[in-house]
């Protein structure tokens with residue numbers, strides 16, 4: 001196997017294939033499938049990932065170039081992850097390198113030099129002695145050794161070094177943010193009591209400091225950092241070293257890991273006695289784990305039904321089999337309570353991965369998983385790629401959340417990746433939610449027919465939990481029609497019902513959650529005289545007003561301008577800020593309820609690291625009456641004293657031109673309603689809206705998931721939207737519209753021709769059987785971004801049509817034309833955001 005097949009890291013469709021390189025003898029032991037390597041490519045040196053090894057290259061060996069270097073001692077990707085990457089690149093029509101790079105922690109994307117160090121306080125394993133003792137001496141000095149040094153001086157020790165790395169005797173690290181993730185501390189290991197006593201006798205009255213140090217060790221026979229011992233007895237390092245020289249103690253390097261949760265303690269918890277309903281849900285899951293069956297479960301449990309406890313006990317079952325578990329949570333920075341619950345149950349065995357960790361911390365957590373020091377990972381979307389080798393269970397909490405879909409390439413959905421990874425490992429998947437996505441729900445319970453099942457690789461087993469733990473009632477929900485309030489002359493932000501309910505909570509000293517589904521102070525700026533709205537000069541998007549900086553900003557490109565005093569178009573002074581932001585609500589609360597204590601959580605108050613946790617802790621300690629915020633207050637929180645949930649502007653998202661808006665509104669309202677009355681005190685929910693009759697609002701009143709779903713699915717069936725049809729969108733961008741037209745038309749007509757040739761019907765709506773329809777090209781919902789125009793085509797299809805494969809083929813056919821004209825294309829398979 002002297003030739004490596006390498007995917008170079010150039011995310012371009014026209015070189016999306018492996019290139020062959022010969023492996024020089026000095027690197028032969030180090031290269032595996034999944035290794036990161038440096039290769040010569042078109043006169044440059046590029047990074048790449050080895051996806052195959054062969055003895056039989058496509059081209060004449062003498063024409064192949066040689067690998068330049070191996071960048072890690074152990075390959076950062078396993079063969080399984082490489083296979084998963086190949087599947088992803090087909091499934092989401094993206095270059096393979098894009099899929100592979102998405103699996104690496106960002107610290108591993110640069111050129112940082114690797115180091116090898118002795119592991120955490122491990123004694124040197126005698127049987128692993130290398131032929132040349134120099135290597136050992138090098139490491140025992142305590143400083144990590146550069147990988148390049150080892151490659152140069154010990155080219156043939158690859159197997160031994162790799163074996164020691166895999167067994168945990170050695171470890172691999174690198175500098176991230178200018179420091180190594182391990183710290184090496186020279187540590188004094190006391191000799192046996194007898195040895196130390198004879199040392200004291202031997203010293204007699206000489207060297208009183210040495211004697212004192214020995215006496216200290218006799219009294220405290222734990223390993224102690226050399227520096228600390230010197231300080232404890234008031235002496236120098238030299239004195240301590242002489243203890244070791246005389247054999248009364250031993251000094252060895254001990255490595256310490258950096259831990260983002262260092263210094264935090266998590267109250268340990270024991271498994272709870274499951275309720276009969278929980279037991280009924282747990283059993284089939286546990287059985288699948290034990291039988292190593294890659295089965296997908298939809299755990300549909302109302303808010304507060306005890307889903308998390310089922311996850312915890314299923315993980316317990318998985319760990320008992322010596323296997324590993326992945327838990328995905330929508331955005332972990334928002335749910336510190338989840339981390340607490342998992343760390344509380346499984347302690348040190350839990351690694352955490354989320355966007356609020358620094359690159360260095362992420363890399364350390366990744367190493368913790370890779371080195372087998374963690375068996376459970378709790379993390380956001382990308383934790384689905386955790387480098388485990390024996391996965392037994394994957395949990396996706398709040399499976400309906402949009403954060404599981406990555407919006408940049410690779411535009412994968414973690415739910416589908418989970419099902420595929422589980423298939424490769426024989427692992428169970430649990431999708432948990434109080435409001436499952438319509439796709440997952442109808443896949444589990446129907447309505448489904450041959451067409452809706454199209455292209456679906458998995459069908460979940462439906463596991464319902466229709467009641468809250470301990471028969472606690474779901475909160476009482478009332479819908480307030482804000483139009484009626486207006487008729488009665490109430491122009492305030494709070495309806496009479498909500499104002500009264502807040503008043504009552506303040507009197508009873510109970511707590512409240514108020515949800516406003518908006519960000520910033522107000523959403524956009526409009527002139528009341530001429531109708532002018534401020535929009536970005538580069539993006540055709542309304543600018544958002546930020547009060548802190550008193551400027552208007554574009555959320556897409558970062559463009560900012562000063563807040564206008566008069567309308568730039570008609571000079572009228574009646575230019576004002578529209579919409580209600582959380583800051584305005586905060587002000588209105590203070591005015592209406594003097595003395596009310598409010599914690600506001602939105603993008604502006606949570607930019608600092610750890611700020612979510614800080615606010616939530618304060619709220620839990622009842623230092624505030626109200627937790628006010630955007631979506632981030634809606635999910636996963638469990639506070640015993642919250643008895644009121646209020647929703648302002650429940651319908652604000654319904655105007656968005658996205659067919660999933662009603663579904664998202666229903667999910668959000670149900671989730672936030674579920675924050676009330678989760679413990680002894682009963683809960684109440686008040687939802688303010690201008691559209692009380694809309695099904696997605698009306699059904700929330702009776703917690704009627706089935707009722708909402710039935711109506712919404714009927715609507716989707718007529719239009720051929722998911723789950724009845726599937727979608728692919730192609731967005732093209734360029735400085736000039738005519739170029740976009742031409743390329744968009746050729747994409748559409750080539751795809752239509754393929755459908756025609758295969759005898760596929762070309763209307764999807766309200767039909768059955770095989771069909772495929774190409775809509776567009778039309779201007780995208782965001783018609784211009786960063787000075788480039790955008791056009792889109794939408795492919796809608798039903799049945800076993802290989803629309804993904806055809807799209808991919810057409811894009812390959814057009815790759816040259818696009819490159820020549822400078823058009824960029826972006827494909828979204830199963831898009832979640834239509835905007």
Ligand SMILES: Nc1ncnc2c1ncn2[C@@H]1O[C@H](COP(=O)(O)OP(=O)(O)OP(=O)(O)O)[C@@H](O)[C@H]1O
Nearest residue numbers: 272273274275303304305306307308309469636674
């Ligand atoms: N078997 C049990 N016995 C007693 N209490 C339980 C049991 N299971 C869960 N609980 C408690 O019930 C409450 C709700 O449980 P949990 O938070 O797990 O529900 P959930 O379904 O995950 O909620 P949500 O989806 O609304 O976030 C928690 O306070 C939890 O400690």
Ligand SMILES: [Zn+2]
Nearest residue numbers: 536539554557
């Ligand atoms: Zn812009």
